[in-house]
Amino acid sequence: MDGQMAASLGTEFVKGPEFPVAYNVTDWPMGSIWEYNLTDDAYWNDGVQFTADDVEWTLELQIGSNLMTYWVHQQYTRWIDHVEKVNDFKVRIFFSDYDTKKPTPVAFGNSIFMPIFPKHVFEKMPWSYLAQDGIGYHAIGTGPFQFTAKAREEIAYNASVTLIRNRWYNWTDDDGVAHGLGVTHRRDLQVDKLIVKFFSEESTLALSIRTGDTDMGEILPGTYMSWKADPSLPKNIILQTTLSPTSYSKEVVLNAYPESPGTLNALRLDP
Template sequence: MAVGLAGCGASSEKGKSEDASKESNTLVYGSNDYTRINPAMDEHGEINILLFNGLTAHDGNNEVVPGLAKSWEFDESTYTYTFHLEEGVKWHDGEDFTADDVKFTIESIMDPDNGSENAPNYEDVQEINVVDDHTITFKLDAPNVAFLDYMTMAILPKHLLEGEDMQESEFFRHPIGTGPYKLDSWDEGQAITLVKNEDYFKGAPNIDKIIFKIVTDDNAKAMQMKSGDLDLALLTPKDAKEFADKEGYTCYDMKTSDYRGILYNFANEYWQENKDIIPAINYGIDRQAIVDAVLLGEGMTAYSPIQRNVYNDENIEHFDYDPEKAEEILQSVGCEKKDDGYYYRNGEKLGFVICVGAGDQVRVDIAQAAAQQLKAIGIDVTVEVPAQVDWEGQMAYLIGWGSPFDADDHTYKVFGTGKGANYSSYSNEKVDQYLTEARQSADPEVRKAAYAGFLQELTQDPPYTFICYIDANYVAKSSIKGIEPDTVMGHHGVGIFWNVADWTIE
């Protein structure tokens, strides 16, 4: 997959002089805010990979490679994985890392009382046995071909968390891991400062300090990149383009598996009564116009949650823009268009509210563009940006998901009935069946057929209206070396720090 790297200008003395007031070997990253750093309970977080390690890791091609486990075997007859752990690994507090930490972490995620949205990744784990300090086995009750991907999960220290509340513990404000960086300080709402782990088992990083400077507003990130207050940031397409010819900066226009779409809350009575209008909504959105106007071409139209995966089926219905067909569907289900230009059903105007999380201007713009297009076909859609999202009470949400890893990731737990990341309360027995079949077979042809069935079912019974895939538009000082432009990023553009220990600042 070709990935564009646009050079915004070579390193310059001017660029270096702007950094003169800063420590020369410190990187300042423009980050969203964190209320906690809890990789076991939360689905993602850019900072996790700097502080923690999993048994496995992903390389620049998003393939599974060794992490805290130096090797492993799989017994196909018993569905048992045996992991051989690195020896001599220390937690940031100096304590020894052992297999007991691994068992503790995964069991904590699996414990339903802890409410982890990662739990579906491990629901087929039947037994976890510590053989010795550096050997651990996982016996599954059924095959799970994505299991090695899921063992990239950050391992947490048992000696600090045993008996603690895994949602509320103060540990998650003072995290201690085994990763290449360790927490130095956390100034709430301002900055999280990390310093390099001199005893990192893979070798100490090159950059001494990384500061996650909290900048929640997209416009402010762009301004602070221009002023030199930031060295690296993920910007909106519009803001990133302003650095295209700016000396001392490099633009990384990186592909992602990160899609945007409208999530429908099927627990809301509105969709229990109006689910049959969703196909009309799908045809009523001009996706290419949104990619062009909002993303400035930095992305592509979406029709599938695994569009950048080898198991995608491009032959399913794409719901290409067709406003006439959209209105035909509305009329076919008994809706009537009145003089005000809107459709009505049982005396009620068709319409709903799309909620968008605060601080993400691109999502706001996508939602507003979609709302305007849907008004044009007679559905009264508005956009709200609540201070706090009411997942159970809202009508719809401008969702973002996507994974560059195994196709099981961000499908099984997102669309499976009752799974940890199924925020839409979507339930479809055929979808559950197809996702289980795909998870349990290592045969590529079986998986391909299962995912084709899954995707086809999503077109018959849509959980979302897929809109677009977005690119990750990173801008960095050209003095930063080591960023891999060809790595496909994940949800929220996460993934750029996968090889951070190898980065340098010149």
């Protein structure tokens, strides 16, 4: 959308912290403002509902003076001017040039792939925690599984990590109303616990599958073809190919400009 449409939907274009330079509706061309509707049925695995506050906080944390600290998503954040929370389940992102602050249309508004963090967990931590000091101890998400209290120890010292069912993925309140992403997407979770194992060699993984120590794993194409022709393959092993439409191609979203993240920050390895 453009500035005029955003204004008609409630955005107040007034000179101030949000609009220090481009504070007129006509300053914002079509494509410089993107609006996103969020699901209202996602819950973090501690039971707190996912809202626009999480999106606004996560994005605002990585722009402006923090751009060079939170550099992993600079291909997006370099262009984000600010984020407006419209309501609990809707946000608008305003895009502008990092140097000039001139409102800029972007073509990648529907291709922003960034993890959103739970504001209520991290907002009181030092600004550097997520960027540099975080050790994964406060792992939290909205998916069907979650870490256990031993996650930190398992990640540091074990060859496996235990995941248990996230009760907030599919739950029912006191009035008998079902909630959660599992309900929204009609996914009934049948597994209570997963033990994710790590193998340094594919041959070790293959042996673990054949001996029954591992229930499921992803093997290389060569191993798959060999097992498919192997008459001695245990009968309880079911071979399945799950080739996606993009198995033979790569989806690449390019955000090319003269000062790419690789030139902005010498620590980045991407071009």
